[in-house]
Amino acid sequence: AETERGLSRKHIIEGLRDSLSRLQLEYVDIVFANRTDINSPMEEVVRAMTFVINHGMAMYWGTSRWSAMEIMEAYSVARQFNLIPPVCEQAEYHYYHRDKVEVQLPELYHKIGVGVMTWSPLAGGLISGKYNDGIPEDSRAAMKGYVWMKDRIFSEEGQKQLAKIKELHPLADRMNCTLAQLAI
Structure with missing residues (x-):
């Protein structure tokens, strides 16, 4: 109803x-x-x-x-x-x-x-860096009901965002923190 x-x-x-x-x-x-x-x-x-x-x-x-x-x-x-x-x-x-x-x-x-x-705060895990090299089997984006997330990651915009995250890795390393900690 x-x-x-x-x-x-x-x-x-x-x-x-x-x-x-x-x-x-x-x-x-x-x-x-x-x-x-x-x-x-x-x-x-x-x-x-x-x-x-x-x-x-x-x-x-x-x-x-x-x-x-x-x-x-x-x-x-x-x-x-x-x-x-x-x-x-x-x-x-x-x-x-x-x-x-x-x-x-x-x-x-x-x-x-x-x-x-x-x-x-981590854009569904994107900012954590876990999707930098593809979709891990144990990630949310690999789950059955999350095809939309996988599509978002592989979209043109998603790939641009991942490229930006990869650029932040050296900064996180210099600050002795994870990407997630840097983001938050």
């Missing part, structure tokens, strides 16, 4: 209840709304997140993979209806994906106080 996925009120509340049960927790510190949902009005999402906070299921809520405009809309809806706004955006951030965190979101940090949490 349409309400069993995405960001419908039903799915947010029931999904979080089920997660708390599986985790054997009474609440989580923060619950994220991953990607916006064209089938759920923003007011419904913000009201559902306010509900789970007011009912002690979460302390805060945040967004993940939302645009600055979508975050601002959630904030505006929260202010308009006296609801709880998101406190942070969870954004991809690494050598090859810096624009959102460094250019698009800073204005929101200052205007409405929304923070940022980042994910994929």
Whole structure:
């Protein structure tokens, strides 16, 4: 059913209840709304997140993979209806994906106080150097459901990124650290 996925009120509340049960927790510190949902009005999402906070299921809520405009809309809806706004955006951030965190979101940090949490600091392992000489058998990119990752690595852009990583190896060696440590 349409309400069993995405960001419908039903799915947010029931999904979080089920997660708390599986985790054997009474609440989580923060619950994220991953990607916006064209089938759920923003007011419904913000009201559902306010509900789970007011009912002690979460302390805060945040967004993940939302645009600055979508975050601002959630904030505006929260202010308009006296609801709880998101406190942070969870954004991809690494050598090859810096624009959102460094250019698009800073204005929101200052205007409405929304923070940022980042994910994929090693670009799915690309920055670790493990794919420099191909796809290791025991890597995620070699797994059945990760053909998209293998395709990304072998794409023209992926090969350019790998070439840049190889150039960083001497710097990591000079600093006596791994590529992953250098990246983070």
